[in-house]
Amino acid sequence: MRIIILSFLALCINFSFSYAGKEKCKLKYLEGDWYGEFSNYTGPSLLMRMSITETKGCEVKGEFLWSDYYNTKTVFSGSVDEGYLIIKEDRIEQGRYLSISTNSYRFKIQPGDTIIGTSYHDEEEIASFKIIRAAALSASQLASFERRCQANKEKYGVATIGDNADISLAEIVEKQQEFMSTIEVGFSSKYTGTISYGKVDLPMVSYFVPGGYSYMEMTFQGMKLINAQNPDYSWTFDSSDKEIIKHPVDTVLLGEASNNMGLIQNAFLDCLDNGYKAGALKDADLDGKAAYRIKLVSPDGKDVQVYYFDKDTFYLIREEKGFGLTVYLEHKVFGGVPMCTHSIDYSAIEDTRTLVLETMEKDPEVNMELFYIPEDFDGKIIEGVEELSPTNLANQEFEAGNYERAIELYSKAIEFNSYDDFLYYQRGVCRYNLGKYYPAIGDLERAIELNPDEADYLNYRGLCKYALGDYNQANEDFKYATELDSTFARAYYNRAYTQFSLRQSDSALFNLNKAIEYNPENPNYYHDRAVLMLQKNESTEAINNYMMALNLGYEDHAALKNKLGVAYFQMDAYDSAGHYFEQALQDDPKNFQYQKNLANSFFYKGEYDQGLKQFKIAQKLNAEDDELINNMGLCYYYMEDYDQAVACYNKAIEINKRNPSYYSNLAFAYSGLYKYQEAIGSLTSSLEYYAEAPGVYVERGKLYKLQNDRFAACQDFKKAADLGLDEAQQLLDQNCDF
Known part of the structure; x- marks a missing residue:
């Protein structure tokens, strides 16, 4: 006898990726001068010149010139770790004081004329940088950098720091x-x-x-x-x-x-x-x-x-x-x-x-x-009031999430400076956050027109287009953003999400992997990759990624543990599934879905008494869930308490009359009580909602046969055989003349 059970485990969709590079110590190519921008996340970008003067094995030595930061120069040393060069500043040689003791700079060992990396302070990511080998710059580009360095030297002077002074x-x-x-x-x-x-x-x-x-x-x-x-x-x-x-x-x-x-x-x-x-x-x-x-x-x-x-x-x-x-x-x-x-x-x-x-x-x-x-x-x-500029006031309102007021103030600031790309960008982000996607796109396009090299402007325009359902154009914007900044993890992530919506799962996976390559500490990326792995039925990989997300501090611990339980459940590892459902409930004991999932893990292990106990706890959290009540009926059925099973199935049908499985399950319970006419009536009701179920015809035919209604039984066996059920053809041959 085949019992029909509805699916009960819900998953959320998102994405992510990872990369592990091999350590390489061929660093000779790094020697010389490199110029570029140091993009501080909380302040203006700075001119950065990195000069590597010595390479030895897996170690380097050199100096940074922070020209825009008061013509400051620092001496550094670095070494290779898991395919990345990690640089730390040793001392300030010239210019203004910098707190360098907890600074570090990290970039991938990847021979070429461009270096892209990330800066950290107290292990917190604070900036990105992109620098180009001096020899790869055009004469005009190099001259421009040198002019900027010289101008800052003349402006701030040269403050060289020497040895310890001979004075107290x-x-x-x-x-x-x-x-x-x-x-x-x-x-x-x-x-x-x-x-x-x-x-x-x-x-x-x-x-x-x-x-x-x-x-x-x-x-x-x-x-x-x-x-x-x-x-x-x-x-x-x-x-x-x-x-x-x-x-x-x-x-x-x-x-x-x-x-x-x-x-x-x-x-x-x-x-x-x-x-x-x-x-x-x-x-x-x-x-x-x-x-x-x-x-x-x-x-x-x-x-x-x-x-x-x-x-x-x-x-x-x-x-x-x-x-x-x-x-x-x-x-x-x-x-x-x-x-x-x-x-x-x-x-x-x-x-x-x-x-x-x-x-x-x-x-x-x-x-x-x-x-x-x-x-x-x-x-x-x-x-006691000090007036702030419209821009500062707008920034305060933006940080407080008061986007309507921020838009008014950014508009006022734009009246005074209509060529500031950042003002248009900020106003565009406000409009995006308010769901005003078309005006937001207008602002972002103006920002891009004024500054076409800012990757985040393209990224946000892509988000607006995605929200409008224009996935192809959104994908192009995210692609262009990653071309402007090949380390832009969020743009890779957004592109992956868009490609998933376009049903381009392989491309989505590629871009999610790029996102993790450039930001391997983001737990959301691993979480989302786990979801994608589950959709590909790669449960083991999904579990590994969920565990990474958990170890990196994924914000919603309870939801993540529940999803780990789901992944194990899909592998039929019901003990492990139950373990994580229990952990999810420890974090969120009133969550109905977690409680129902735990009950189902006991049911699928065949521990019907424990399953029933957990279903009853879940019922206190939601007494109107027809699927839950149906599953309670299944526990009673397998425990041979057919009266209670009948009561549960009838309650499930009362809540949801259009589910044919509930009628079928009710018929089996009636059969256990030898109430064959009631069972036949339930199977007939099931067929009213799903008439193409050959197994239901066979079961009803068997009940007709028990009632000695050979004609009705043969009619059902023939219908099931016509629907392709081999067992029905055998019953038809054994019991019927046609």
Whole structure:
């Protein structure tokens, strides 16, 4: 007797891939200079020159020139590991401080004129890079790189770091304290000069009065920009918008103006007073000027500041804070202390700022009303609010997921800069996230027009086309994205997904494998490859990939363990299947599907009592699942409790009247109770929903025969034989004359 059971294990579809390369140590081809871009995921791209000066066995030595990063040079060493060259920086030889101790650079050993790799900080992927052998560049390309290097050299200077200095920290501190001890107290001061941002020059006048009063006024094309502070509050004013922004005094933009210091300060001593510890004290050379270089580290280790002092005068001549750099070019003694009268502030995110002081005056006449908001001011005063640019505001809204508001702000930013490809890209991503695919494509096409070499612009346009069902065009965009960036794992993944939708499973598998080759730490890729393997009935490979995903920290542990159970179930390994279904339930004990799967694993092992117990637990989670109730009936049937089996099958039919299997199963249970007429009625109902089931005709024919209804029995045997069932033909020959 054949029992019909519905399928019950559901799978989700996704993809992924892996690659293992053989270790090779033929590194001679790497020697020489390589130029290209270092694409930081959180900041601007940087010019990168890698010079490999020595190869020996599986090891290399050389230097990086980070030209855009303040003309900085680092020395590195590297070795081969599983087919990849892993490079780590050993020391900074020139330029601005970098935290290099946990940096590493990784690229595949693959002879050629192009190197594509990934940068890591604290083992976290932070950037990608693509560099080309200098000899493979055209003359114009190489000249362009060299011009950029030379321009940065002229802009930032050459700060060469030497050996340990023959001076102690105490001697430098003593000299700085000597400067500060000569400060005259109790006087006011006035400064005039120019502050320049990029190519914009702003005439400036500043006043400082003991007790915390400061005032700085800059003018630009007849407009005034004011920053001021008094003991009660600070305020800023831009005459172009008729608004004053008022802040609590502790958020003053100009810094403290107490103790008659004016612009005079000593950040180096302030750091030491705040618990900073001194690191290495080195000799240095700043464009031919001998200096001492000292590194200070904050108590929590999170902030590092570097100071350079002139060896002859002990004047501060260079300062490195945050991501910025300040160079102090000229000094004049004022108030007993050497003051810098010409300084340049470089920043990774803002325009270069140059300050030139032309006059410094002691105890000038000062109108104290300068430091307060004018009483007759007729504009708007905003309390404690600092206006951000439309772009910054848009980025904040984007990060918060407020895409509609972000679109408005990006649109406003585009009004000011209609040639910024990144603004169009960001607005396009917002529209994509909102399901506005056609407008998103318009933005992305504008971004591509302005910057055709950015792979992610093509990737997102492909995602929009995929969402619109245009799989062929989406596939082309993902393909082009991988041609622009051959290490772009997400684009390979998206292309694989698209090819799966186009029923190109072999191509999908190829691109999923490429995705894992360039991002082997992504658990989702292994998970998705497992799903693809299951569809190809390669259960063992599916299990291996699921285990990789689990070990790499796949986010939904419970779902993954359930899918492992499914894979084992398809291999008829019901013990292993049950093990993973139980583990899935430990993570998510209220999940009905996991509980039903566990029950079915017991059923297929023939442990019907345990299966029934688990089915009853599942029924408490979902009492209206007809498939579950049918399977409970099967357990009762095999345990020969036919009355309970009948009750379950009738309940399943009550929920879903159109499933012919339930009627067939009910007929078998009635037969166990010798209720043949009821069994015949159930099989007849089954045939109403599926009339092409020869086995059902045979079973009904047998029941007719038991009822001595030979004519009806022979009619059913003949129908089953006509449908091709060999057993029916034998019954027909044995029992019927036609």
